[in-house]
Structure formats: C-alpha cells, structure tokens
Amino acid sequence: MTADRITLAEVIARLTPKTGSESAAKIELIGRLLRGDLQAAANAWGENGSEGREYRYDCAVDPVIPLPIPAKAWATCDSGYIDGSNINWRQPWHGKNGSPWGSGNIDFAHSVHLSRTAVDLIWPTETNKITSTVSANSRKIQRARGPKPEKRGRVISEMRAFSHADLNAMTELEMEKRFGASRDTCRTAREIVLANDDKG
Structure with a gap:
C-alpha cells in the first residue's frame, strides 16, 4: 500500500511547474480534493489544545489505517495552511464517532499523502505518458482481429x-x-x- 503513496509535498512539487507557482499548485490541489477527485489521508493528526498541539493519533507510534480526510474538510484549508505534507485547518473538522480514529475536532494533520495512481491519472508525468502510450499500442497489437x-x-x-x-x-x-x-x-x-x- 505504501508503494502507491505520494506525499502532499511531492504532488505540489509536481504541479508547481504546470501551474506557475507553488501557491497556484496548492490551490489546484485543494480544488481537486474538495471536489472529491482525489482522496488524501494522514498518518498523524490532532487538535490545538490549551497547552499546544495534542496529537490524538500517530501511525508511527501505533500503526493503523491512516485517517482519510473527507472532501468537505478541504473547504476550510487555504493554500497558506499547507506546509510540505502537513496541514492546518482554519476551522477544525470532526472525526466520526465509532471510527478507529475517534471523534472530536481535528485541527491539523501530518504526513498527508494521496494515491500515486490517482494522481498520475489526473496529472501524468512525461514518464507516465510514454508508458501509457506504449501500453496502449501493445494492446492494439494484441487485439488485432479479423480474417487472415x-x-x-x-x-x-x-x-x-x-x-x-x-x-x-x-x-x-x-x-x-x-x-x-x-x-x-x-x-x-x-x-x-x-x-x-x-x-x-
């Protein structure tokens, strides 16, 4: 599963040349996440308490399924709130009761990642384009039908x-x-x- 992951920072780095700036890349990415075109997840998250950040979960300490970040959560995330692969929300969103991640406010998430396959489908790299063209051509050759x-x-x-x-x-x-x-x-x-x- 981790082989298919791409960090938020890597996606932003890939988009920056296409969009013209890092800020534009973040805005483009947030838009895709908000529409549900992509799904992000986090390995660590928590809320801002009276004594600072309180981690409610950290996969590095106790590995489990990463927290999926719902599309609606991206409505309160501005491009300035993304720092590498870490995110802070303007307004917290709530975890679901009964989920393995618990319930309550989620103000920040760290080690945010996406599916590399899904990202490649939306924003293919030159290598992906060449590979998919070669695959498509080989499929055409394999599927050649008709009378000899x-x-x-x-x-x-x-x-x-x-x-x-x-x-x-x-x-x-x-x-x-x-x-x-x-x-x-x-x-x-x-x-x-x-x-x-x-x-x-």
Missing part, C-alpha cells in the same frame, strides 16, 4: 470461378458454408471480386 489475408485470398480465388450473378445470388450463410470462411470474410471477398473482375 491468406484465408481471404483463398476465398477470392474460389469466388472467381463463379459469375457475378451467382455471387450476388448467394446469401452470406451459403457463402460461409461453401467457402469455409466467416460471413465477414466472404462478404469482403465478394465485394473485391465484384469490383475487380470483368466477369458478368
């Missing part, structure tokens, strides 16, 4: 023994049985014979 040219050539040769009237009178089912080829192959071969031969 030898079979169509044999059917064309056999059809030349018939008059145009006889070929036109044959149904596709008859051609399939007579020439031992698919209806599509027979139909194509008949069109070639009728178009190229002078026989009437």
Whole structure:
C-alpha cells in the first residue's frame, strides 16, 4: 500500500511547474480534493489544545489505517495552511464517532499523502505518458482481429470461378458454408471480386 503513496509535498512539487507557482499548485490541489477527485489521508493528526498541539493519533507510534480526510474538510484549508505534507485547518473538522480514529475536532494533520495512481491519472508525468502510450499500442497489437489475408485470398480465388450473378445470388450463410470462411470474410471477398473482375 505504501508503494502507491505520494506525499502532499511531492504532488505540489509536481504541479508547481504546470501551474506557475507553488501557491497556484496548492490551490489546484485543494480544488481537486474538495471536489472529491482525489482522496488524501494522514498518518498523524490532532487538535490545538490549551497547552499546544495534542496529537490524538500517530501511525508511527501505533500503526493503523491512516485517517482519510473527507472532501468537505478541504473547504476550510487555504493554500497558506499547507506546509510540505502537513496541514492546518482554519476551522477544525470532526472525526466520526465509532471510527478507529475517534471523534472530536481535528485541527491539523501530518504526513498527508494521496494515491500515486490517482494522481498520475489526473496529472501524468512525461514518464507516465510514454508508458501509457506504449501500453496502449501493445494492446492494439494484441487485439488485432479479423480474417487472415491468406484465408481471404483463398476465398477470392474460389469466388472467381463463379459469375457475378451467382455471387450476388448467394446469401452470406451459403457463402460461409461453401467457402469455409466467416460471413465477414466472404462478404469482403465478394465485394473485391465484384469490383475487380470483368466477369458478368
């Protein structure tokens, strides 16, 4: 699972050249998270208490599933509230009761990450583009279908023994049985014979 992770800081670094500035990259990312195009999670989180930050959970101390950050939480996160892979919210959002992460206010989150696969789909790198093009081309080659040219050539040769009237009178089912080829192959071969031969 960790192999598919990309940190918030890495996503921002990837977007900065595309958007023109780090601030614009953060705004673009927050927009995608707010719309639910991407899902982020945090390894540590807590709330601001009277004595400073109070961590309510830290995966480094007690590993468990990271906290998923809901899309609505991003409504109170401005680009200035993101520092590397750490986030502070203008207004806290609430954890769900009964969840492994507990309930209550969540004011900050650290070690925020996203799915690398999801990020690559939205903002592919040059390497991703090349890889996906190569994969798409190899799939096209593997999926090449249709009659083999030898079979169509044999059917064309056999059809030349018939008059145009006889070929036109044959149904596709008859051609399939007579020439031992698919209806599509027979139909194509008949069109070639009728178009190229002078026989009437």
